[in-house]
Amino acid sequence: MSSNVLGDALGAARVSRRTGRRPSKMSRRGRKEAFYFWLFISPWLIGFVGFLLGPMLASIYISLTEWDSFTPPEWVGLENFRRALFEDPVFWKALGNTFYYSAISVPLGLVIGVWLANLLNKRVRRRKLFRTFIYLPTLVPLVATAMVFKMVLAPSGPLNDLLGWFGIPGPDWLLDANWIKPGLIVLSTWGAGAATVLLLSAMNGIPRELYEAAEIDGAGPVRQFWAVTFPQITPIIFFNLIMGLIQAFQIFSQIYIFTAQTGSIGGPNNASQSMVTLLFREAFSFYHFGYASAVAWLLFLVIMAFTLIAFRTARRWVFYESEVR
Amino acid sequence: MALATQTPQADADQPRGRKNGGGDTHERRLSAFKATPATYAVLILVSAVFFVPFVLMVSISLASDQTSAENAFTVIPTEFTWTNFTDVFTETGLPVGRFVVNSVVIAGLSAVGQVLSSSLVGYAFARLRAPGKGVMFMIVLATMMIPAQITMIPQFLLFKELGWVNTWLPLIVPNFFTNAFNVFLVRQFVSRISSELDEAAQMDGLGYFGVYRRIILPMMWPILTAIAIFTLTFTWGDFMGPLIYLNSEEGMPLALGLQYMTSTSNAMQLPPWNLVMVGSIVLTLPMIAVYYLGQKYLYEMNLQGGSAGVK
Numbered sequence: 231m232s233s234n235v236l237g238d239a240l241g242a243a244r245v246s247r248r249t250g251r252r253p254s255k256m257s258r259r260g261r262k263e264a265f266y267f268w269l270f271i272s273p274w275l276i277g278f279v280g281f282l283l284g285p286m287l288a289s290i291y292i293s294l295t296e297w298d299s300f301t302p303p304e305w306v307g308l309e310n311f312r313r314a315l316f317e318d319p320v321f322w323k324a325l326g327n328t329f330y331y332s333a334i335s336v337p338l339g340l341v342i343g344v345w346l347a348n349l350l351n352k353r354v355r356r357r358k359l360f361r362t363f364i365y366l367p368t369l370v371p372l373v374a375t376a377m378v379f380k381m382v383l384a385p386s387g388p389l390n391d392l393l394g395w396f397g398i399p400g401p402d403w404l405l406d407a408n409w410i411k412p413g414l415i416v417l418s419t420w421g422a423g424a425a426t427v428l429l430l431s432a433m434n435g436i437p438r439e440l441y442e443a444a445e446i447d448g449a450g451p452v453r454q455f456w457a458v459t460f461p462q463i464t465p466i467i468f469f470n471l472i473m474g475l476i477q478a479f480q481i482f483s484q485i486y487i488f489t490a491q492t493g494s495i496g497g498p499n500n501a502s503q504s505m506v507t508l509l510f511r512e513a514f515s516f517y518h519f520g521y522a523s524a525v526a527w528l529l530f531l532v533i534m535a536f537t538l539i540a541f542r543t544a545r546r547w548v549f550y551e552s553e554v555r
Numbered sequence: 556m557a558l559a560t561q562t563p564q565a566d567a568d569q570p571r572g573r574k575n576g577g578g579d580t581h582e583r584r585l586s587a588f589k590a591t592p593a594t595y596a597v598l599i600l601v602s603a604v605f606f607v608p609f610v611l612m613v614s615i616s617l618a619s620d621q622t623s624a625e626n627a628f629t630v631i632p633t634e635f636t637w638t639n640f641t642d643v644f645t646e647t648g649l650p651v652g653r654f655v656v657n658s659v660v661i662a663g664l665s666a667v668g669q670v671l672s673s674s675l676v677g678y679a680f681a682r683l684r685a686p687g688k689g690v691m692f693m694i695v696l697a698t699m700m701i702p703a704q705i706t707m708i709p710q711f712l713l714f715k716e717l718g719w720v721n722t723w724l725p726l727i728v729p730n731f732f733t734n735a736f737n738v739f740l741v742r743q744f745v746s747r748i749s750s751e752l753d754e755a756a757q758m759d760g761l762g763y764f765g766v767y768r769r770i771i772l773p774m775m776w777p778i779l780t781a782i783a784i785f786t787l788t789f790t791w792g793d794f795m796g797p798l799i800y801l802n803s804e805e806g807m808p809l810a811l812g813l814q815y816m817t818s819t820s821n822a823m824q825l826p827p828w829n830l831v832m833v834g835s836i837v838l839t840l841p842m843i844a845v846y847y848l849g850q851k852y853l854y855e856m857n858l859q860g861g862s863a864g865v866k
Contacts, residue, residue, distance in 0.1 A: 256686075263683050266763040270679035271691065273672040277732025282698055285709035292709060299712055349598055352590040353582065363602035366609070369842045371792030373810040374835035377817070378608045381615060381628060381828070388607055388630045420608065441585045454587040480702060483794040487814055506704060513708050514799060526704045533702060 293523035303520070310524035321525065323500050324508040325532070330411055331504065332478035335418040340470055343425030344463070348455060350426070351433040361430070365423040376487040379417045380404065389416065404488050407501035414484055414502065425470045432466040433459060461549040468548045472540055479533050482506040505529045612839075616640075616832035623829040636829065643833040647816055649804055654812035655837065661726050661808055662790040668730030669737055669786040670779045676733050677741020678767045678775075682753065692742075698735040711799055725800045726793075730786065737782050744778040745771060780852035787845055792838075809838050 256264065268275075293310055297303035314321040346364055350357055367375070382389050383403035390400030403413040436459065444454045485507050489497040495511045496503030505525065513522035582588050607630060614632040615623075616639055622628065644652045680692055714725040753766045761769065797811040804815065813834045817826040 260684070263763070264685035267679050267683035267685035267688060270683065270763070270767070271676050273731065274676040274695070274733050274735075274738055275691075277672075277729065277734075278694065278698065281710060281729050281732060282701065282706055285706035285713065286701070288709035288712075289705055292712075299715070346598075346601060349590075349594050352588050352594055354590045354594060354598065360598045360602055363605055366843070367605055369846050370839045371810060371842060373792065373794050373813055374612075374838045375608075377813060377831055377835045378612045378615075381611055381832075382608050384626070388611060391630075392604075420605065423605070438582055438585070441582075441587050445585055445587075451587045451589070459587070476702070480704065486794070486798070487817075490814065491818065509704060509708075510795075513711070519708055519712070523708050526708065530702055530705055534700075537700075 289523050289526065292519055293527055294520070296518075296520045298517040299519055300517075306520065310521045311528070313521065314524055314528060320500050320503060320508060321528075324496070324503040324505050325528075327411060327500075327502060328479055328481065328504045328532075331414055331418075331481060332475055335415045336471065336474040336478050338415065338419060339422045339425055339474060340467060342419060342422040343429050343470070344460075344467065346422065346426045347429035347433055347463075348459065350430050351459075361427065364426055367420045368424040372483045373487065375417065375420065376484045379413075379420075379484075380488065383413045383416065407497065407499055410488065410497060410502045414481070414488075417484055418478075425474075428470065429463055429466055432463045436462045464548045465550060468540070468544055472537060475536050475540065476533055479529065479536070480506050482510065486510070505532070612832050612835055615828055616836055618829045620827070620829065623827055624825060626825055626828070628828070639829050639833050643830045643837070647827060647830055649812060649816055651809075651812060651816075651834065653805060654807055654809040654834075657723075657806060658791055658808035658810065658838075661723055662787045664723075664727045665730040665790040666783040666786040668727065669733060670783050672731050672733035673737035673741050673782055674772060674775055674779055675767065676738045678745055678771050680738060680742040681745035682750070682766075682771070683763065695735045695738050699739070707799070714800065720800055721802055721806065722800075723806065726790070726796050730790075737785075740782065741775065741778055744775065748774055777852050780849060784845055784849040784853065788842060791842060809834065813838060 292303065294305065294307055295303035296306050296310070350361055350364075354360065370378075381387055384390075385400070385402045385405065387403075389403070393400040401409040401412075403409045403416075440458045440462075441454055444458050449457060481504050485497075485502050485504055486495055489495055489502060489507075492498055495515065496507045506529070509522045509525040509529070512518040512525060610632075611628070611630050614630055615628050617632050617635050617637070618628055618639075619634050619636045622634060680688070680695070710725070711720075714720060717724075719725050719728075748771065753761075753770045756766055756770050791808075792810055793808075794810050794814070797808050798814075801807050801811060804812070807815065813831060816831050816834060
């Protein structure tokens, strides 16, 4: 279902735009219906104005001020944005870390997801059992995941034991400024099951006739994967890519839990500072609400830019069946 | 809310072929579907690796205080200190029992809020006609794209102004004003219910609220169950919200309380990892239970994504 949400949303928007325009003259009954419509949507409308639109406008204003919330805000114009972009090395470090994490964890999760889904899509005995094992980690709350991965990634933890079997000396992961980001990526791959089940259900829906035709043409399993399976699941890959990127750019809880002990959110020397940990620290540790709001808007711009790029390139690699018909 | 958690078991439970025009008999002969020993080897290896953190969690939760203080844990449990499961409530110096109750209350009230508000708003968007409705719905869709960080700071300042900091209100109240994604889900669901019944009910003199309350609401429960599950899952595991708004231990939910458990007063001192892992298990099990009880409804909702749904 979720795979359809993007398409559904666009379709619904188009339909509602058409039906939205109604003649201005309304019957008494029509007016009553309209009254009830506004009455019934009022919870959303109040929430939209009070918790979203209002705060958004306020956020724009706050980002143009310097404000600790105790003394009156001081108007500084675009100073906060200038400082973030041209003066604050921590901002660029946080942006770089966030890119690094997203650029590796999201594609890696998708590759693992496609690979596992393709294996599960075969005539495997005990498929349900395997799928449960792969899906189970996605049900674990992030805080619990972070707690157990503190141990999985401990210098003498199970991951380093595993590497040791292959003669690889494992790093200190979370304790080492160079390895904490790879550690976060390892944690993220534990959640690859979410993409796997979505991809598996998409693969399940591919008409078997396509494989028969490929088989008759002499294509082997690998060729069949790239020629039949892969194009058919590109919409789901695309959906997971967008959702994964948006989530990855907002990484926070894991980093907070891993680094709060060090006394500085984001770790010593900001080794694992991300955009959201930076804005959290600026806002709630230092009370730099203006600067933190500017960081929030820059994060929003980055997410928008990547979403747009993804949609732009989608035309080249995402396959929709309706295009062929 | 994580969209990816939304379609768990999906269609994969369905017998093969029904959807693909009886392809089952042919699949046997297709090389792409042939499971080789290598297929099993990889699946078994991956399943095992994915399961290790669970085993480790259990192993640490059963370790003695001695092992915990030395940080000398093994993946395979060697000790079985079952008293850890009661000690977690008495020996940590934190009100862990309260944490659990707080989590239940916050998540429960949030789910009630989302179910009530999204059902009413979604019904209105699906059934009632009014000028301006199209524009409103466009706004609903547009707001799905806005990351929470944008509104986080002004919301905090607003709630601080209202004196809501260090209460549960900032975590619960916004749920009674629904969110765009849930409105969208309900609206899509109700649009697929035939309107004959509510038209007939209206003829018999039932008002708009009556139609919602007596006709549509009873038919909405699959989608409302799904929304309740999403909200429970999100709120139960939420860390950032409580971190921003709650600072007294008495009011914390378990997700934040666990983090408090790991912060010791002395930097040289190790947190009681065995008890922290018991807490992590307590945090995890309800989510697995909710998922297994609710997957039927999530699955039904899934079907409605593609078909006509409730007739």
